[in-house]
Amino acid sequence: MEKSDHRLAAWEVAKLLVGGFKAKESDWGREAISKNVAAELQEQLSRQNIEEINELLIRVEYGFEWLSVDQLEAALVILPSDISENIGANDQIPSVTTVRRDLISLVIKDPKQLQSIDDDTPKITATITITKGDITTVQNFLWTLFQKSVVEKFEFEPLAGQVNQTKREIRVNGYDAHLAIVMQAIGFLIKEPDARTESLGRYLVWNLPKHLEELNNPESDHKVDNAAKKGIDIMLFDILGQGTIIRRHWKHFVDVPLFGNTAQISTLLTWLQDPDVTGHFGIYQMDWLDKVISSPSPRRALLFSMARGVGHRWLKSRENDPSEAYRSLIQYLSLEVSEGASDESLVTLSTDEESLLLEKAQRWCKIVLKITDEQSLWYERVGETSTKVEEFDYAIAMFLKATKMPGVSWTCHRGLAQSCHQAGNLKEACESQKKSLDILYDLKEPDPDDIWVTNMDLGKWYFEVKEPNQATVYYEKALEAKQADETYYRILEATKLTSQSNDRTLDLVESKSHETKDGISRLGSALLLIATDEDTYERYFTSLLSLTAARNGILGMVLNAMDEAIQLAAEKELLSEKSALRLYKGLALYYYGKEADDNPLTSAVIEETGTYVQWKWMWLGGQVISDIVCHYFKEATATNIQASAFEKLGEITTGHRISYDDNRVSPAESYMGAYETLRGNFTAARAHFRKIMLTAHEMLSDDTDENDADAYFVLFQCLLHIGDDINALIAFELTGPIERTIEMRLGEIRGEDKAAGTELLEFAKEKFSPSDAAPSRYTAVLDELQRRIHLGNDKDEKTATTESYQRIYSLLVAKRPASGDGDDPRQLPHEITYSDIVINWRYFCNGNCGGTWDFETDINICKYCWDTSFCQNCLPLLQQGTSKMLACDAGHKWLHVPRWNLRESTGLRDGTVMTGGEIIEDRHVGGQRVKIKEWLSTIWKEWDIE
Numbered sequence: 007m008e009k010s011d012h013r014l015a016a017w018e019v020a021k022l023l024v025g026g027f028k029a030k031e032s033d034w035g036r037e038a039i040s041k042n043v044a045a046e047l048q049e050q051l052s053r054q055n056i057e058e059i060n061e062l063l064i065r066v067e068y069g070f071e072w073l074s075v076d077q078l079e080a081a082l083v084i085l086p087s088d089i090s091e092n093i094g095a096n097d098q099i100p101s102v103t104t105v106r107r108d109l110i111s112l113v114i115k116d117p118k119q120l121q122s123i124d125d126d127t128p129k130i131t132a133t134i135t136i137t138k139g140d141i142t143t144v145q146n147f148l149w150t151l152f153q154k155s156v157v158e159k160f161e162f163e164p165l166a167g168q169v170n171q172t173k174r175e176i177r178v179n180g181y182d183a184h185l186a187i188v189m190q191a192i193g194f195l196i197k198e199p200d201a202r203t204e205s206l207g208r209y210l211v212w213n214l215p216k217h218l219e220e221l222n223n224p225e226s227d228h229k230v231d232n233a234a235k236k237g238i239d240i241m242l243f244d245i246l247g248q249g250t251i252i253r254r255h256w257k258h259f260v261d262v263p264l265f266g267n268t269a270q271i272s273t274l275l276t277w278l279q280d281p282d283v284t285g286h287f288g289i290y291q292m293d294w295l296d297k298v299i300s301s302p303s304p305r306r307a308l309l310f311s312m313a314r315g316v317g318h319r320w321l322k323s324r325e326n327d328p329s330e331a332y333r334s335l336i337q338y339l340s341l342e343v344s345e346g347a348s349d350e351s352l353v354t355l356s357t358d359e360e361s362l363l364l365e366k367a368q369r370w371c372k373i374v375l376k377i378t379d380e381q382s383l384w385y386e387r388v389g390e391t392s393t394k395v396e397e398f399d400y401a402i403a404m405f406l407k408a409t410k411m412p413g414v415s416w417t418c419h420r421g422l423a424q425s426c427h428q429a430g431n432l433k434e435a436c437e438s439q440k441k442s443l444d445i446l447y448d449l450k451e452p453d454p455d456d457i458w459v460t461n462m463d464l465g466k467w468y469f470e471v472k473e474p475n476q477a478t479v480y481y482e483k484a485l486e487a488k489q490a491d492e493t494y495y496r497i498l499e500a501t502k503l504t505s506q507s508n509d510r511t512l513d514l515v516e517s518k519s520h521e522t523k524d525g526i527s528r529l530g531s532a533l534l535l536i537a538t539d540e541d542t543y544e545r546y547f548t549s550l551l552s553l554t555a556a557r558n559g560i561l562g563m564v565l566n567a568m569d570e571a572i573q574l575a576a577e578k579e580l581l582s583e584k585s586a587l588r589l590y591k592g593l594a595l596y597y598y599g600k601e602a603d604d605n606p607l608t609s610a611v612i613e614e615t616g617t618y619v620q621w622k623w624m625w626l627g628g629q630v631i632s633d634i635v636c637h638y639f640k641e642a643t644a645t646n647i648q649a650s651a652f653e654k655l656g657e658i659t660t661g662h663r664i665s666y667d668d669n670r671v672s673p674a675e676s677y678m679g680a681y682e683t684l685r686g687n688f689t690a691a692r693a694h695f696r697k698i699m700l701t702a703h704e705m706l707s708d709d710t711d712e713n714d715a716d717a718y719f720v721l722f723q724c725l726l727h728i729g730d731d732i733n734a735l736i737a738f739e740l741t742g743p744i745e746r747t748i749e750m751r752l753g754e755i756r757g758e759d760k761a762a763g764t765e766l767l768e769f770a771k772e773k774f775s776p777s778d779a780a781p782s783r784y785t786a787v788l789d790e791l792q793r794r795i796h797l798g799n800d801k802d803e804k805t806a807t808t809e810s811y812q813r814i815y816s817l818l819v820a821k822r823p824a825s826g827d828g829d830d831p832r833q834l835p836h837e838i839t840y841s842d843i844v845i846n847w848r849y850f851c852n853g854n855c856g857g858t859w860d861f862e863t864d865i866n867i868c869k870y871c872w873d874t875s876f877c878q879n880c881l882p883l884l885q886q887g888t889s890k891m892l893a894c895d896a897g898h899k900w901l902h903v904p905r906w907n908l909r910e911s912t913g914l915r916d917g918t919v920m921t922g923g924e925i926i927e928d929r930h931v932g933g934q935r936v937k938i939k940e941w942l943s944t945i946w947k948e949w950d951i952e
Contacts, residue, residue, distance in 0.1 A: 058082055061081055061082060061186070062081075062082075064182075064183040064187065065077075065078060065187075067183065068180060068183035068184060068187070069187070069209070069213075070213045070216050070217075071209055071213065073206075073209065074205070076205040077206045077209060080202060080204070080205045080206035081190065083200070180220070181221070184217045184220040184221050185221060185230065185234060187210070187213075187217045188214065188218060188234075188238060189234065189237065190210065191210040191211075191214050191241070192237050192240075194255075195210070195211075195241060195245065195251045195254075195255060196251070198254065199254065199255060207257075207258040208258045210258070211255065211258040211259055212262055212263060212264075215264060215267075215270035215273045215274060216270075216273075218238070218273055218274070218277055222273075222276060222277070232282055235280070235282050235286070238277065239277075239278070239283040239284070239286050239287065240286070242274060242277060242278060243287070243294070245312070246278075246308055246309065247291065247295075247311055249311035249312050249314065249315040252312050252315050253315055256319065256325075256326065257326075259334070260326075260330045261330070261333060261334065262334070265309065265312075265313070265316075265334045265335075265338045266338070268305060268342075271305045271309065271341075274308060275299075275304060275305070275308060278295055278298075278308075279299070302343065303341065303343045305341050306338070306341050306343065309338055309341075310374075312338075313334075313335060313338040313374075314374050314375065316331045316338070317331070317335060317370070317374060317375055318375060319331045320332055320335060320387060320391070321371055321375075321384050321387045321388065322375065322383065322384065322387075324383070324417075327394075328388075328390045328391045328394075329390070329391050332364075332367065332391045332394075332395075335367055335370075336363060336367060339367060360392075360395045360397045360400075361392070361397050361400040364388060364391065364395075364397065364400065368388060381411060381412060381413050382408045382409070382411040382415065384408075385404045385405070385407045385411065386404075386405065386408040386415065386417065386421060388401075388404045389401045389402075389404035389405040389408060389418075389422070389425060392425070393421065393424060396428070398428050398429035399429065399756070401421075401425040401428075402422065402426060402429065402431075405419075405422035405425060406422065409422065415445075416442045416443075416445035416446045418442075419438050419439070419441040419442035419445065420438070420439060420442040420460060422438040423436070423437075423438035423439035423463075423464075426438060427463075427467060432470055433471065436464060436467050436468060439463060439464045443457075443464070446460060454487045454488050455487075457483075457484070457488075458484045458487040458488040458490065461480045461481070461483045461487065462480070462481065462492070462493065464480045465477040465480035465484065465496060465500070469499070469500055474501065475500075477496070477500040478497055478501055481497045482497065489523075491528065491531035491532055491535055492535060494518055494528050494529075494531070495532040495535040495536060498511065498514060498515070498532055498536075498546075498550065499546060501514065508553055508556060511553060512553060512556065512560055515550075515553075515560060516559075519563040519564075519566070519567055526574055527566075527567055527570055529563065529564070529567040530567040530569075530570030530571045530574065531571070533567055533587065534571040534583060534587070536550075537575070537583040537586040538580075538583055540582070543586055543590075544850075545852075547892070548852065548853075548854060548891065548892045549854045549855065550564070551564065551590065551593070551594050551598065551892060552854040552891060552892075554594075554598060561594065561598055561599070564594065565595075565599075568587055568590070568591045569591075571583075572587045575587060585630070589629065589630055589633070590892075592633075593892045594892075596633075596637070597891075597892055632673035632872045632873075635673050635674045635872075636871060639677040639680070639681060642681060643684060670716075670719070670720055670723060671695065671723040671727070671872070672872075675694050675695065675698070675727075676723070676727050676870070676871070676872040677870060677871075677872070678691075679691045679692075679694045679727035680727050680869060682694065683728050683729045688728060691727070692728060692949060695723075695727070695728070696949070698720055698723075699720070699724055699949055699951060701717075701720065702717045702720040703946060705717035706718075706942065714740075715740070715741050715742060718737050718738075718740040719737075719738075719741045721733075721945070722734050722737035722738045722741065726869055726901055727869060727870070729869065732921070732922070732923065732933075733921075733941075734901060735901070735925075735930050736919050736920070736921065736941065738903060739919065740919070740938070746821075747780050747783070747784070748770060748783050748787050749767060749770055749771070751817075751818060752764075752766050752767040752770065752787070752814075755814065755817075758806075758810065759810040759813055759814055761807075762807055762811055763810075763814060766791065769787070769790060770786075770787055773786065774786070785822070787818070788815065788819060788822070791811055791814060791818070792815065794808070794811050795808060795811050795812055795815065849865055849867070849873075849875045850875075851876055851877040851880055852874050852875060852876060852880075852891065852893040852894060853876050853877060853879070853880025853884065853891055854880060854883070854891060855877060855880055857877050859877070862905055863878075863905055864877070864878050864903065864904050865877065865902075865903045866878070866881045866900040866901070866902050866903070867900060867903060868894050868898050868899070868900050869898065869899045869900060870894075870899070871893065871894050871898065874893050874894050875900075876894070881900065884896055902928035902929075917937055917939075918936060918938065919935070919941050920933045920934070920935050921933050921935075921936055921944075
């Protein structure tokens with residue numbers, strides 16, 4: 007066989023043993039075939055072929071992780087050059103490797119098997135006779151001979167024509183496997199990074215201690231020889247004693263378990279205390295090892311050089327994400343220190359809050375890095391780290407400090423801006439970001455990507471503070487730096503929100519429909535990006551399509567761009583985006599188009615329905631069904647009532663039940679209930695919702711109040727669609743806002759009181775269950791605080807913890823919620839503000855404004871359509887027909903929900919609601935206040951639910 011044939015044969019054996027059989031093939035005779043193939047090829051394969059096969063088997067059988075194809079190929083690259091250099095471009099490991107352990111067992115040899123095999127190899131014996139020589143010469147000769155025999159191989163030159171009779175076998179065993187991986191790790195770590203082997207680096211670094219531990223297994227029949235130990239000890243010293251390797255291969259050391267894993271550290275210490283290992287050490291290495299062993303904390307001392315390098319990388323370099331080095335350093339500083347240790351570099355960590363951990367880690371770095379003059383970079387890196395661990399106040403303080411020091415960079419102002427943004431200080435964020443841009447533009451050759459990203463972030467922040475014009479200014483500056491699809495998308499997002507910029511938006515749509523990149527228009531790419539954002543695409547498509555009627559030809563451009571985006575989404579297998587685009591193309595045709603197709607909506611979206619019914623996709627699937635049902639509802643309620651349309655409604659009700667979840671009203675049910683109500687069939691209308699009302703009754707009757715808000719929303723939906731407006735408003739009031747619980751307030755405590763707050767939070771979690779009422783939990787924590795404060799006051803000196811308890815008590819008692827029964831005068835609710843509530847869900851306007859609703863604004867919810875609402879501005883436009891919209895109809899009716907009155911809406915605070923009365927000018931007037939339980943009992947009675 008030719009050499010290339012041998013190489014292919016070698017790979018075939020590897021495929022056979024590492025998964026060459028596909029799952030669909032029969033298992034018949036597999037083992038027999040494997041034995042025959044392995045035996046036959048073993049006779050014909052070259053030594054290097056067998057080496058490659060054995061290397062693959064080692065990784066599969068004795069590795070501690072499953073390796074990818076790329077990692078297995080990298081393992082072959084680290085083999086000796088005479089093997090790896092012969093790997094051809096076409097000799098690739100199969101793309102899918104399935105381990106065949108039943109076949110691998112054919113070639114795994116235990117030590118006894120190996121001994122019997124090795125007995126067949128040639129043995130050489132020799133007798134040396136010394137006839138003449140002085141004693142010194144003889145001693146030197148024998149000593150040199152001894153060293154050669156123990157440490158190195160004899161370097162005899164083979165006679166011409168002599169052939170080595172020892173042939174390699176396809177075989178592996180545990181000892182050789184672990185030793186091979188360790189030696190491979192040595193070869194990898196002592197060299198500069200190589201793109202061909204980088205994929206294997208993480209495995210070698212993370213699992214090196216495990217393989218070393220296996221080599222020291224006392225039950226093993228094999229012991230590591232001195233030659234191998236010499237290589238291992240040199241590598242360990244380079245890693246641990248000098249820190250050179252961690253600098254060279256940092257990315258593989260990120261989050262490495264070694265920094266916090268005492269078992270792995272102990273393994274390394276055991277190796278270094280082996281006399282056969284340290285026998286190769288020089289004076290410098292032995293001095294280092296003596297200091298490690300005699301240290302009050304040997305584990306820390308062993309990793310000290312590495313940790314010092316990590317500290318430098320954390321605070322004195324821009325080469326990597328600072329949080330990566332910080333995490334490793336925190337692991338290192340968490341290692342136990344012996345009692346009585348006085349070395350100031352032995353900083354100890356406890357259960358401190360993150361800001362204190364940051365301070366301690368900085369202090370340690372200043373000591374070991376011998377920092378005497380402070381630089382801006384140091385505090386900038388601390389600020390970046392603080393932002394990553396969500397200590398935004400601390401991050402802002404560090405960035406501000408950095409801006410006042412020498413060497414300040416534009417990135418420092420950008421970091422300050424990002425921290426302010428994360429902390430909710432949007433105006434301060436914008437100002438800091440503008441400063442970073444000023445510095446960036448003054449650079450001699452600024453990076454266009456930096457300019458693009460910084461302008462884009464600033465544009466997004468101005469958009470968040472509802473300044474779309476300013477946002478557009480910075481988006482356009484970003485566009486000057488780089489022509490990116492996202493920028494066009496953001497400009498569309500900003501410009502279409504202001505009525506005065508409609509012409510500007512239409513100009514942009516028109517121009518980008520003609521500009522192409524990679525075969526698709528810029529407009530098509532932007533529409534695909536819009537479809538990607540599940541939280542916003544509905545209102546963005548709605549407002550964008552509403553503009554198309556303002557100029558001839560624009561709708562056709564948008565529809566063509568949608569086709570391009572749909573095709574691109576299909577090519578990229580973006581099912582959700584493709585479906586959203588097809589849905590809104592159908593809606594555009596249905597509401598704005600003039601095509602001959604009588605039913606373009608259903609033809610555009612019905613194909614998607616089956617997919618989403620199977621997935622029960624909460625939002626898009628429900629929206630698809632809702633739009634289809636809305637069409638049939640419109641036909642069924644027309645003057646010439648079509649029985650077929652009503653029947654179609656019934657089919658969809660039973661066949662396509664998709665909503666936010668199974669406990670809420672489905673799109674079809676909402677229209678069916680509204681249809682029966684319009685016809686005066688109230689009994690039939692209630693029948694459509696009875697099953698869901700029973701679910702709400704069960705949720706409100708169980709032992710927990712965690713699901714009560716969901717149950718009240720179910721009540722609201724059912725009552726809304728049967729026209730019971732007053733009770734629907736009461737149910738809606740009880741859905742929220744949710745007042746912050748005691749657990750939430752304790753979790754928000756920061757600074758010097760955080761430790762005490764954490765203790766109280768643990769107390770609350772241990773003492774209470776979710777079924778306990780929120781006011782009861784709150785009161786119990788206040789009582790516990792008073793108990794602890796009294797105990798602290800009884801002592802001679804007031805402790806810092808007692809002072810923390812007093813501050814926490816003052817904070818919490820001012821926010822005491824009502825007890826819920828209204829009978830305790832001491833339990834009067836405090837004056838609630840919007841900062842005291844949790845927004846647990848929101849409506850958004852289905853009109854063209856794209857605005858969101860919260861508890862501070864009025865909203866009008868359609869009595870017929872599924873989850874459809876309009877703000878005070880868009881509803882008149884719909885009613886008057888002055889603006890086309892992709893939802894609802896001018897002939898529908900709406901329930902007006904006024905802005906939440908935190909003083910009057912007391913249902914969730916004192917357990918009472920206002921029943922009866924009437925609705926005058928969209929407001930609930932009159933009635934009597936009763937307890938929630940009394941109101942519910944009347945609802946259950948009306949619905950015949952017990």
